[in-house]
Amino acid sequence: MKKIFTVFLLLLSIHAFAQSSISGKVTNEANQPLPFVNVAIKNSSVGTITDETGFFKLPPTNSTSGILLISCMGYESQAISLQQLPQKEQLHITLIERATKLQQVEIIGRKSESYKGDYTFTATKTGMPLKDVPQSVATVTKELMLDQQATKLGEVVQNVSGVSQFTAYNDLTIRGFRSKQSHLVNGLRTAFSFWAQPNVNIYEKVEVIKGPASAMFANTRPGGTVNFTTKKPLQVERKQASFGVGSFNTVNTNIDFTGPIDKSDKFFYRLNAGYQSSDGFRDMQESKSFYLAPSFSFIPTENSRFNVDIVYQNDDQRLDRGQAVPDQSTDLSVTSRTNSTAKTNDFMNLANFYMTMSYNQKISSWLSFNTSYIKFNMNGGLGEHRTNRKFISDQELEMRYVHRDELENADNISSYFVAEANTGAIKHTILAGLDYSLKTYDKSEWVAIGEKDGVDNYKFFAPDNGFADIDTYNRSVEIARNGSAYTQNHTIGYYIQDQIQYNKLQLLLGLRKEFYTDTRLENGQEQDKNQTALLPRIGLVFALTPQINFYGTYTEGFEPQDYKLNTEQNGGPFDPLKSAMFEVGTKGEFYDGKLSATIAAYQINVDNVLVKDPYDPDKLEQRGGETSKGVEFDLSGQLTKNFNLTANYAYNHASITASDDPSEIGRQKENAPYNQGGFWLKYQVVSGKAKGLGFGFGGHYVGDRLTNVEGLTFENYTLFDAGIYYQLDKMRVSANLKNIFDQEYYIGGYGYDRLFPGRPRNFMVNLSFKI
Numbered sequence: 003m004k005k006i007f008t009v010f011l012l013l014l015s016i017h018a019f020a021q022s023s024i025s026g027k028v029t030n031e032a033n034q035p036l037p038f039v040n041v042a043i044k045n046s047s048v049g050t051i052t053d054e055t056g057f058f059k060l061p062p063t064n065s066t067s068g069i070l071l072i073s074c075m076g077y078e079s080q081a082i083s084l085q086q087l088p089q090k091e092q093l094h095i096t097l098i099e100r101a102t103k104l105q106q107v108e109i110i111g112r113k114s115e116s117y118k119g120d121y122t123f124t125a126t127k128t129g130m131p132l133k134d135v136p137q138s139v140a141t142v143t144k145e146l147m148l149d150q151q152a153t154k155l156g157e158v159v160q161n162v163s164g165v166s167q168f169t170a171y172n173d174l175t176i177r178g179f180r181s182k183q184s185h186l187v188n189g190l191r192t193a194f195s196f197w198a199q200p201n202v203n204i205y206e207k208v209e210v211i212k213g214p215a216s217a218m219f220a221n222t223r224p225g226g227t228v229n230f231t232t233k234k235p236l237q238v239e240r241k242q243a244s245f246g247v248g249s250f251n252t253v254n255t256n257i258d259f260t261g262p263i264d265k266s267d268k269f270f271y272r273l274n275a276g277y278q279s280s281d282g283f284r285d286m287q288e289s290k291s292f293y294l295a296p297s298f299s300f301i302p303t304e305n306s307r308f309n310v311d312i313v314y315q316n317d318d319q320r321l322d323r324g325q326a327v328p329d330q331s332t333d334l335s336v337t338s339r340t341n342s343t344a345k346t347n348d349f350m351n352l353a354n355f356y357m358t359m360s361y362n363q364k365i366s367s368w369l370s371f372n373t374s375y376i377k378f379n380m381n382g383g384l385g386e387h388r389t390n391r392k393f394i395s396d397q398e399l400e401m402r403y404v405h406r407d408e409l410e411n412a413d414n415i416s417s418y419f420v421a422e423a424n425t426g427a428i429k430h431t432i433l434a435g436l437d438y439s440l441k442t443y444d445k446s447e448w449v450a451i452g453e454k455d456g457v458d459n460y461k462f463f464a465p466d467n468g469f470a471d472i473d474t475y476n477r478s479v480e481i482a483r484n485g486s487a488y489t490q491n492h493t494i495g496y497y498i499q500d501q502i503q504y505n506k507l508q509l510l511l512g513l514r515k516e517f518y519t520d521t522r523l524e525n526g527q528e529q530d531k532n533q534t535a536l537l538p539r540i541g542l543v544f545a546l547t548p549q550i551n552f553y554g555t556y557t558e559g560f561e562p563q564d565y566k567l568n569t570e571q572n573g574g575p576f577d578p579l580k581s582a583m584f585e586v587g588t589k590g591e592f593y594d595g596k597l598s599a600t601i602a603a604y605q606i607n608v609d610n611v612l613v614k615d616p617y618d619p620d621k622l623e624q625r626g627g628e629t630s631k632g633v634e635f636d637l638s639g640q641l642t643k644n645f646n647l648t649a650n651y652a653y654n655h656a657s658i659t660a661s662d663d664p665s666e667i668g669r670q671k672e673n674a675p676y677n678q679g680g681f682w683l684k685y686q687v688v689s690g691k692a693k694g695l696g697f698g699f700g701g702h703y704v705g706d707r708l709t710n711v712e713g714l715t716f717e718n719y720t721l722f723d724a725g726i727y728y729q730l731d732k733m734r735v736s737a738n739l740k741n742i743f744d745q746e747y748y749i750g751g752y753g754y755d756r757l758f759p760g761r762p763r764n765f766m767v768n769l770s771f772k773i
Contacts, residue, residue, distance in 0.1 A: 024084075025059035026093025028052050028072060034367075036074055036097060038429055038503050040548040043084070044069040049548060051505055054427050072097065073548055079595070117146045117646050118598050118639035124189045124229045125211055126501065126510070127218065127372070128420055128431060133589045136510050136541025136553040138212040138602040140165075140636050144233070146648060147202055149684055149698055149725060151246070151738045151766045153254065153278065154199040155208070155228070156749070160680050160702045162210050163634040163650035165226070167749045168673045170322060170758040172199050175750075177212060177606060178630035178656025178674040179225030186219060186229040188311070188358050190376035191439050193412040195352050197382070198317050203256050204274045204295040205230045212634075213583040213606060214559025217514045217539035220439060220493045221561040224581035224608045225630070232311045232358070235270035235299045236260045244770035252280040252766065263298075272297040282322075283761050286344040286467050289319035305364035310357065317352045320344045321386045325757040328462055329393040330713065337462050339746065339759040343387055343401065345470040351383045372435075373417040380410045387470065389460060389755040390451060398459040399755055400452045403475055408445035414438070418497075431501040439493040446483045450475035490521040491562070499539070506546075510555075512539035518562050518578075533578055535560035550590040558582045563612055576624050577610040597639035606630045609660075613672070613710065626660030628671060644686050651679035673750045675705035675718070686727075698725035698738075704749075711753040719747030719760070732772040739765050 028039045035056025042049030043063065052058045070087070073079040077097040087093065119141025121131050132139055140162040152158050159165040159174060168175045172194055173182040183196050194200055202208060209229040215222045239261030246254040256276035263269035274295040281288050293315040300308045323344070327337050356378040364370045384406040392400035418435020450457050455476040458466070481487050497514040514537040522529050541555040559581035587602035611625045632654035640646050656671040670676070682700035687693055700723050707716045725738040744763040751757040 023059055023062050024070065024087065024093070025057070026095060027056045028058065028074075028095045028097060029056055030077070030097060033096075036077070037424070037427070038505070039072060039074040039077075039097070040545070042071050042548050044071050044081070054424065071548060081594075116596070116640060117143055117648050118596065119143060119207060119209070122209060123231075124186070124209055125215075125218070126499070127189070127416075127418060127433060127435075128501065132598065133551055133591055134508060134543055136508075136543050136555045137557070137585060138587060138600055138604075138634065138636075140210045140212070140600075140650075141638075142208045144206055146638075146682065147208075149727070149736070150682060150700070150723070151725070151736065151768060153201060153203060155202060156199055158202055158208050159210070159228075161638075161648050161650065161682065163636050164212065164632065164652035164654055164678065165210060166673070166675060166678055166704050166707075167758075169750045169752070170199075170324070172196050173750075174228070175673050175675075176210065176223070176225035177604070177632060177652075178654045178671050179223060179606070179608065179611075179628070180673070181223040181225050181228070184223040184227055186227060187356065187376060187378075188232060188360065188374065189219070189229060190358060190374055190416065191219065191378075191412055191414040191441075192356065192376070193378045193380045193410040193441065194354065195380055195382055195410075197321055197350065197384075198319075198352050200230065201276070201278070201291060201293060201315060202230075203276050204232060204293055204313060204315075206233045207231050212602070213555075213585060213604065214557050214581045216516070216535075216559040216561065217497065217512050217537045217557055220437065220495050220514075220516055221518065222559060223561065224559050224579065224583070224606055232295065232297060232313065233258070233260075233272055233274055234309060234311075235272040235297055237262065237267070237270060241773040242770060243773065244768055246766055246768035248766035249764035250281045250283050252278070254278045254766070254768070268301050270299045270301075283764070284322060284325075284340045284759070285342040285465075286320050286346070286348070287322055287342065289317065291315065291317040291319075307360075307362040309360045311359075312357045313354070315354045317350075319350055320348045321350045321384060321388075322758075323386070323388045323756060324751060325759055326389055326399055326460060326462065326755045327757065328396040329754050331754060334748070334757060335746070341462075341465050342467060343389055343460050343465070345387050345467055347385070347469055347472070348387060349383065349385050353381045355379045368422045370420045371417075372420065373415065375415045376412070378412040378414075382406070382408045382410075384408075385472070387457070387460075391753070391755055392452070393755075394459055397463065398461055401457045401460050402452065403450045403455075403457050403470070403472060404447065405449075405472070406445055406447040408443070408447075411440075411442045413440045427504060429503040431503075433499040433501075434497070436494065436496045438495075440490070442490045444483055444488045445481065447479070447481040447487070448477040449479035451478055454478075485523065488523045492519045492521070493517070506544055508543040508545075510539065510541035510543075513537070514539075516560060520562060533562055535578075535580075546588075549592060550588060552586075552588050554584075554586040556582070556584055563610075576612060576622070579608065579610050579612075581606060581608040583607075593639070593641060597637070597641060600634075600636045602634045604630075604632060604634075607659075625658060625666070626662070627658070628656065629659045630654060630656040630671075630674075632656075643688055646684045646686070647682065649679075649681040651677075653677055670708050672710055673707045673716075675707050677703070677705040677718075679703050682723075684725075686729075694729040696725075696727035696729070698727070699723070704747075707750070709751060709753055714754060716748045716751065719745055721745055721747070721760075734770045735768070736770075737765065737767045739763070 028036045037054045039052040041058045068084045070082045125135045142161045156167045164177045166175050212226045215227045241259045243257045260272040277292040279290045295313045297311045358376045360374045390400040390402045416437035421432045423430045495516045499512040502509040516535045518533045520531045537558050539557040543553045561579040563576045583606045585604040589600045608628045612622050634652045636650045638648040656674040658666045680702035684698040686696040703720045705718045722742045723740045727736045741763045747760045749760045
């Protein structure tokens with residue numbers, strides 16, 4: 003009887019503990035209370051949020067085992083076993099501030115080696131977890147690019163929903179809208195050439211901010227903005243070199259060194275350099291490129307951080323104007339996909355040099371100052387034979403020769419303060435700043451058109467790529483430097499943003515006032531055109547659980563037409579592009595935050611879109627309105643320590659809603675597929691005799707697309723790729739096979755005289771080793 007009574011008392015005490023509440027206080031490292039901290043028992047409905055004194059109390063629970071999760075935006079999460087909790091005592095939990103929150107502008111590089119993007123410095127300028135951003139932001143990390151052996155932007159965006167290539171150039175379709183050259187580096191405006199896709203080996207990650215981003219970055223494209231984050235120094239030493247060979251005589255070699263410069267833990271460096279050459283799969287498309295990208299960070303105190311990145315990249319090749327077929331051809335294979343209109347002595351040389359500087363100063367516990375600057379120079383030389391869009395017969399096409407020297411410079415500075423404050427139970431993160439952007443473009447050019455100027459016609463079925471004596475051509479068009487092509491634009495923007503957090507709600511309110519001036523030379527005199535815009539941004543996030551957020555957003559965009567195109571010579575001047583977007587969605591993190599997912603639905607309305615005149619190669623025309631509606635899904639991260647994956651799908655209906663041509667209304671936009679998606683899976687053996695062996699497999703689908711010419715449609719295509727890897731101590735061997743089934747397809751194009759075929763089956767083998 004005594005034993006039974008003892009057992010009864012033991013069970014009673016266990017039950018009493020199981021029914022007791024868990025309570026305590028959460029503070030930061032300075033012992034200051036932290037409000038709005040999520041405290042929950044993993045895989046249960048039991049959870050709460052700390053009050054303004056940092057106190058929390060969970061509802062009674064029957065759980066005697068499990069994990070208590072403590073998480074807060076800007077701090078490292080903690081996980082504590084319930085069995086380790088002291089009985090009858092309140093908990094005192096100290097959260098450590100996350101380094102990404104301290105930076106706000108990125109100074110120190112990312113240590114993680116995952117497919118999953120954890121945070122963004124770009125979308126809100128405050129170093130924010132992606133889950134808490136009220137807008138769809140997709141991230142492709144360097145680890146995914148490495149496993150796929152992706153080296154160009156067009157390969158990278160296959161991993162992002164709603165993004166496809168418009169042409170083979172630096173030219174994308176995002177959510178149905180063309181986005182050419184509209185790229186940022188470290189959140190700053192650039193001057194990349196339209197004619198060559200950026201090499202991604204120098205970047206830590208590639209972000210796509212979906213929808214208009216003008217409230218943060220001035221005049222941006224309505225479909226979305228691409229941001230490249232350069233590789234920053236790490237506080238640990240790493241040295242790696244790689245060498246690869248592949249199809250079409252491709253050679254690719256790179257180095258990546260990083261670490262502290264001295265023992266003070268204040269100076270850090272990173273050096274990336276590389277070289278690539280290839281013959282290409284199309285005629286006359288040999289190319290060589292190299293880059294050099296040093297980066298330095300200086301952290302004199304825990305409150306001051308400084309970084310400078312320098313990038314020089316040179317591309318030497320011929321400009322590929324694509325495959326040409328006779329007008330109204332129903333069979334695009336009537337001419338060879340490898341045929342080129344180029345001549346032996348054609349050339350294109352592009353040199354990019356840019357430097358970014360970033361400074362972050364924490365003035366007090368609640369106030370910080372951030373400033374970033376980029377100097378971007380692009381110099382290009384071009385000599386090319388290209389089609390003139392005039393079909394002489396079903397055998398010949400009129401040609402033109404263009405000889406051009408051009409330069410494009412960009413200066414962009416962005417400075418802002420970030421203040422944190424509380425009004426009762428409401429937390430504010432207030433950002434106020436201004437930015438200034440200056441872009442200059444100029445060129446000298448001469449053009450010879452058709453046989454009248456000595457340029458032979460292109461023969462579809464007997465192309466001649468031999469040497470052309472351009473000295474005999476008649477220069478029927480000549481443009482001198484500091485003449486009609488010269489243009490300069492200035493953008494000044496003042497903006498304010500408040501991220502408001504109350505309980506499970508986060509509200510983002512933003513407003514930007516922009517002043518834009520376009521300067522041109524007319525009869526040797528400068529002529530200015532001034533435009534202004536007021537751009538609101540509103541976003542709301544609701545934390546359904548610690549793992550799942552719902553969000554909605556409204557934002558507006560403003561973009562003066564491309565200053566190189568907005569001329570009388572091209573049919574201008576044209577009205578600015580204006581856009582507005584509504585978006586709702588949900589974001590989640592699963593498997594202890596190792597896997598992230600985003601589902602988004604949106605509508606973007608755009609006015610004053612520029613498109614090519616299908617009947618005049620030198621002219622553009624402007625449409626009244628376009629609308630894009632769609633649903634997207636993105637998934638990336640790690641399911642288990644063996645299994646990494648990324649997947650995406652997008653349905654997009656982008657159509658013309660207003661036009662001077664009634665037959666266009668309701669028509670699907672050019673190079674904007676209804677359906678697009680893809681996936682990539684990687685399995686890595688982590689134990690046993692096969693440890694280090696890995697396998698990758700993926701697919702990519704793009705639906706039917708219309709072109710600028712009525713009746714010409716690019717058919718849908720599906721590509722499959724595979725990879726195999728072996729990691730042995732400090733050495734890694736990888737082999738990738740792309741387009742396994744040798745699918746013939748077109749990535750995009752304009753019309754019958756300019757089609758861009760995709761690459762046939764190809765392989766790449768790479769050996770990398772840590773030094």
